[in-house]
Amino acid sequence: MSRRFFKSKYWLGSGRLNRKRHADMSEEELAYIVECPGEIDGQPCRKHTYRCTVCGNFGCVQDLPNICTEQGFEKEKCLICGVTNSRIPISG
Numbered sequence: 158m159s160r161r162f163f164k165s166k167y168w169l170g171s172g173r174l175n176r177k178r179h180a181d182m183s184e185e186e187l188a189y190i191v192e193c194p195g196e197i198d199g200q201p202c203r204k205h206t207y208r209c210t211v212c213g214n215f216g217c218v219q220d221l222p223n224i225c226t227e228q229g230f231e232k233e234k235c236l237i238c239g240v241t242n243s244r245i246p247i248s249g
Contacts, residue, residue, distance in 0.1 A: 182246070186248065189248045190205045190206070190246045190247065190248055191205070191206040191246075191247045191248065192204070192205065192206065193205070193206050193216065193217035193225060193227050194227055195216070195217060195225040195226040195227030195228065196225065196226050197224055197225050197226075202217055202225045202226075202227065204217040204218065204219075204225070205217065205218075205246055206227075206229075206246070206247045207229065207230060207244035207245060207246055207247065208229075208244065208245055208246075208247050209229070209230075209235040209237065209238060209240065209243050209244055210243045210244070210245055211235065211238050211240045211243045212235060212237050212238040212240075214229050214235055214236065214237040214238065215229050215247060216228050216229020216230065216236075217229060217230070218230040218231075218232065218233075218244070219231060220232060222236070229244075230244055
């Protein structure tokens, strides 16, 4: 089995991973989604953090590449494996 190197040092967050898509979550569940620990131009990102169901990559979602230091997805595409629509939120 090949070893995968992840961009972020916050791999599992709290260790609990969510199985629901963002649109299927209640307001209470949305309150527990982990915020991105990265920075955008020296300011905290604080967007929701997602995990790729295919390769395990995780990070926030941005519209352009290299915006956040912990970015894992560009729109719907994973930046590691390139698969679209494979992200689920990480709950903390």
